[in-house]
Amino acid sequence: MTDTEIILQKYPVVLFDDTCILCNRAVQFILKHEGKVPFYFIPLQSPELKKVPGLIDFSEKADSLILLYHGHVRFYSDAVLKIAGLLGFPWNIAVISYLVPGVLRNKIYRWIASNRHHWFGATDTCRVLKGKFANRFLGVSYSS
Secondary structure, three states: OOHHHHHHHHOOEEEEOOOEHHHHHHHHHHHHHOOOOOOEEEEOOOHHHHHOOOOOOOOOOOOOOEEEEOOEEEOHHHHHHHHHHHHOOOHHHHHHHHHOOHHHHHHHHHHHHHHHHHHHOEOOOOHHHOOOOHHHEOOOOOOO
């Protein structure tokens, strides 16, 4: 069993667009506020994605944070709310948003996601891939 397979079984893994500034900020937020459970990350542009079971037909152009945890794949607002729940207090209070119908939550999420590059910008390099958390990025060989 590879290290990546072990991590995928034990820990939350977030797939994100590493060219998106908003997505990079979300990753930085998760790393800053994570509790007892460490998060790992795979950029959507990484070849490592092709090795993730269940995501063979997954498009590299997805416009969502995606959470893989305990055999479940969560997309859109469900991924964000599950991440918030795993971060602990006070961020887990956001799970009250589950009271809003998923169709509406996801419509808002998709609207933000489709405008994220326009509103927040894009970059050629991901700043969070470097530094003390570099080992949390699977399939990425960046140095600090």
